Amino acid sequence: xxxxxxxxxxxxxxxxxxxxxxxxxxxxxxxxxxxxxxxxxxxxxxxxxxxxxxxxxxxxxxxxxxxxxxxxxxxxxxxxxxxxxxxxxxxxxxxxxxxxxxxxxxxxxxxxxxxxxxxxxxxxxxxxxxxxxxxxxxxxxxxxxxxxxxxxxxxxxxxxxxxxxxxxxxxxxxxxxxxxxxxxxxxxxxxxxxxxxxxxxxxxxxxxxxxxxxxxxxxxxxxxxxxxxxxxxxxxxxxxxxxxxxxxxxxxxxxxxxxxxxxxxxxxxxxxxxxxxxxxxxxxxxxxxxxxxxxxxxxxxxxxxxxxxxxxxxxxxxxxxxxxxxxxxxxxxxxxxxxxxxxxxxxxxxxxxxxxxxxxxxxxxxxxxxxxxxxxxxxxxxxxxxxxxxxxxxxxxxxxxxxxxx
Amino acid sequence: xxxxxxxxxxxxxxxxxxxxxxxxxxxxxxxxxxxxxxxxxxxxxxxxxxxxxxxxxxxxxxxxxxxxxxxxxxxxxxxxxxxxxxxxxxxxxxxxxxxxxxxxxxxxxxxxxxxxxxxxxxxxxxxxxxxxxxxxxxxxxxxxxxxxxxxxxxxxxxxxxxxxxxxxxxxxxxxxxxxxxxxxxxxxxxxxxxxxxxxxxxxxxxxxxxxxxxxxxxxxxxxxxxxxxxxxxxxxxxxxxxxxxxxxxxxxxxxxxxxxxxxxxxxxxxxxxxxxxxxxxxxxxxxxxxxxxxxxxxxxxxxxxxxxxxxxxxxxxxxxxxxxxxxxxxxxxxxxxxxxxxxxxxxxxxxxxxxxxxxxxxxxxxxxxxxxxxxxxxxxxxxxxxxxxxxxxxxxxxxxxxxxxx
Numbered sequence: 179x180x181x182x183x184x185x186x187x188x189x190x191x192x193x194x195x196x197x198x199x200x201x202x203x204x205x206x207x208x209x210x211x212x213x214x215x216x217x218x219x220x221x222x223x224x225x226x227x228x229x230x231x232x233x234x235x236x237x238x239x240x241x242x243x244x245x246x247x248x249x250x251x252x253x254x255x256x257x258x259x260x261x262x263x264x265x266x267x268x269x270x271x272x273x274x275x276x277x278x279x280x281x282x283x284x285x286x287x288x289x290x291x292x293x294x295x296x297x298x299x300x301x302x303x304x305x306x307x308x309x310x311x312x313x314x315x316x317x318x319x320x321x322x323x324x325x326x327x328x329x330x331x332x333x334x335x336x337x338x339x340x341x342x343x344x345x346x347x348x349x350x351x352x353x354x355x356x357x358x359x360x361x362x363x364x365x366x367x368x369x370x371x372x373x374x375x376x377x378x379x380x381x382x383x384x385x386x387x388x389x390x391x392x393x394x395x396x397x398x399x400x401x402x403x404x405x406x407x408x409x410x411x412x413x414x415x416x417x418x419x420x421x422x423x424x425x426x427x428x429x430x431x432x433x434x435x436x437x438x439x440x441x442x443x444x445x446x447x448x449x450x451x452x453x454x455x456x457x458x459x460x461x462x463x464x465x466x467x468x469x470x471x472x473x474x475x476x477x478x479x480x481x482x483x484x485x486x487x488x489x490x491x492x493x494x495x496x497x498x499x500x501x502x503x504x505x506x507x508x509x510x511x512x513x514x515x516x517x518x519x520x521x522x523x524x525x526x527x528x529x530x531x532x533x534x535x536x537x538x539x540x541x542x543x544x545x546x547x548x549x550x551x552x553x554x555x556x557x558x559x560x561x562x563x564x565x566x567x568x569x570x571x572x573x574x575x576x577x578x579x580x581x582x583x584x
Numbered sequence: 585x586x587x588x589x590x591x592x593x594x595x596x597x598x599x600x601x602x603x604x605x606x607x608x609x610x611x612x613x614x615x616x617x618x619x620x621x622x623x624x625x626x627x628x629x630x631x632x633x634x635x636x637x638x639x640x641x642x643x644x645x646x647x648x649x650x651x652x653x654x655x656x657x658x659x660x661x662x663x664x665x666x667x668x669x670x671x672x673x674x675x676x677x678x679x680x681x682x683x684x685x686x687x688x689x690x691x692x693x694x695x696x697x698x699x700x701x702x703x704x705x706x707x708x709x710x711x712x713x714x715x716x717x718x719x720x721x722x723x724x725x726x727x728x729x730x731x732x733x734x735x736x737x738x739x740x741x742x743x744x745x746x747x748x749x750x751x752x753x754x755x756x757x758x759x760x761x762x763x764x765x766x767x768x769x770x771x772x773x774x775x776x777x778x779x780x781x782x783x784x785x786x787x788x789x790x791x792x793x794x795x796x797x798x799x800x801x802x803x804x805x806x807x808x809x810x811x812x813x814x815x816x817x818x819x820x821x822x823x824x825x826x827x828x829x830x831x832x833x834x835x836x837x838x839x840x841x842x843x844x845x846x847x848x849x850x851x852x853x854x855x856x857x858x859x860x861x862x863x864x865x866x867x868x869x870x871x872x873x874x875x876x877x878x879x880x881x882x883x884x885x886x887x888x889x890x891x892x893x894x895x896x897x898x899x900x901x902x903x904x905x906x907x908x909x910x911x912x913x914x915x916x917x918x919x920x921x922x923x924x925x926x927x928x929x930x931x932x933x934x935x936x937x938x939x940x941x942x943x944x945x946x947x948x949x950x951x952x953x954x955x956x957x958x959x960x961x962x963x964x965x966x967x968x969x970x971x972x973x974x975x976x977x978x979x980x981x982x983x984x985x986x987x988x989x990x
Contacts, residue, residue, distance in 0.1 A: 229913070230909060230912040231911075231912040231913070231919045232908045232911060232913075233912070233921070262938050264938040297908070297909065298904060298939055485891070489985035490986070492986050493985075493986035495986070499703020500703070502668055503636060503703065505637075505638060506637040507635070507637070515637050515639070530670075531638070532668050532669060533668060571982060575895075575982070576981070576982055577979060580898050580899035
């Protein structure tokens, strides 16, 4: 069950963008599993991809296409990652791009392919081609929520958000969708996420802004420390709203746009954690008082990846010993455990490296009972800080991942 | 259920060493939870401790005592780690050492204290003192197996092994016991392990030999990536067998002794993995063809810490995509996924970064059905290799760690 997360009731269309979806019966025969996005000519596109060296075929092809031309379409399937499929898989992805190109009357290099699902199986190309044809007949401006559904794998709810802001006196919209609930530890990249805006922003600014937003959102979540082979995030700026184009990061409207984009990215990233496989808790981990942001992140990730801490979260057990043990093994230079303080939902638990004087087990259990946890660790040696989001480790996580694909 | 592991039927006494055990009812009232080791005067002692910066009180006190005098006794309790207890915990450990010293007529600084169990609770000093008195009345040369029982926490079987070898024409014995089944990722240290030999070996040689043995045994196992606050391994050489003393690592008998010690340490380390919390598989992970041993270890640990790989082991699912994804994100320089090969119990699964031509799902499932798995990853870029041992991630692991202490 997702933690504090519902399917979006509505997602705002973005002028210049249309989505179509269809069922190619890749793993299931009763749901849409292909989504096609078409964007208007002149749309600026920026993207980030997985840093995993085991890169899926569509990711390789998308890289190649991005170098060749400016994209006009994205085609996404769930149910099959087309990873570990070698040159055959690359060729399959090419065939699908060619079909999209034919349907939309663009060049194959203007189509970016994405896949998510099981690793090591071939795509059913014939059914995908038929699905792409159906998608192209169904393109619609209000197709975002359908697309959010079509890209789901083990997700239990579709994830999406829209924000509007004012740039140059005109209302611009940013809408994004994402999927992902396992194999989540984005590394300068993300799970599949697609964001579009009708604002006018140049490609280089869009890329810089996307990377900045990623650093505060998708790169700050972890469910299981596993980085996917297919992670990708794409942002499109159609320029349908012709406010004065944001052409540099020094543009006076850049901060406003960057804030709005970061807000969308954070909401999508947190939605992935809230819908983590088997999750019963949504945990915000805040590390303060570090000598550097990197130290704070290191401590935060060590805590977030500790199976013992995560099972304690699952048990609503205020097991501060496991938290402190994770801090202690994080290999941060100059760590002085006697200066470490820990609060759970603002309840002081550890002070000076041992149990806080005011702490009682009853207070700890009360704080842990919440399904939303804020765990604050103060290292007490500097002024830097960092924040990440994670989930608990439940028997359902094991069950889901033991049963998936078997 | 432990994987391929039974309680030792017998453990050989080591001349000069006696163990006594007693029940101090620290967490359970019907089992021994205190163990006392007494060694003869002149015994050489070497040790390694946890590298976790959050160090338990007894570990701090043991460090202090080791600097002051040569040890004559070890006192160990299970059920309470005496960690995160600050100066009070340090004082508690001192009181217990004082009682041991009084009973055995040695200096308090000649007593090394060890604790294992729940973090953040105080020791019941009165009951511990009474337990120590009982232990001292029960000292016996054949007390090793009783001691192996007394130091258990979530262990399901006691762990111990004896080997004999010939040094300088005389039979010498090495016997060791260990405990541990969770919070296991030793970092230049180990869980609690106590090894004794009647051979004559000087302290500095013993220390070097212990560190060498650790590097091939306890530092090569991981269950959950969590490094304990109380890890310690101690080796005692009583010198009761007066073969020509091994005084340098260049001594002709050193390799024989080092091999025997490494063999004991490996057996104990692997026993910990075989009895890992919730384990249903014992996995040997072998990485070959690396540019350096460090690269091979990095890949091996990335695989061993992947919850997705570990749940696939649990499901007996030949999910090579998850293995390859873990290799891909291991951040090893010059990794070329197209050169990576993977074998499971000698069944070729991946070749050249994709599914091996001879592989079938039936063959993979057959290989994975075994409860002992040898997973071999060849990086194909060099001649270095490394081997580690790990377990799977089961719903029982989560259940045990969610229920423990709640």
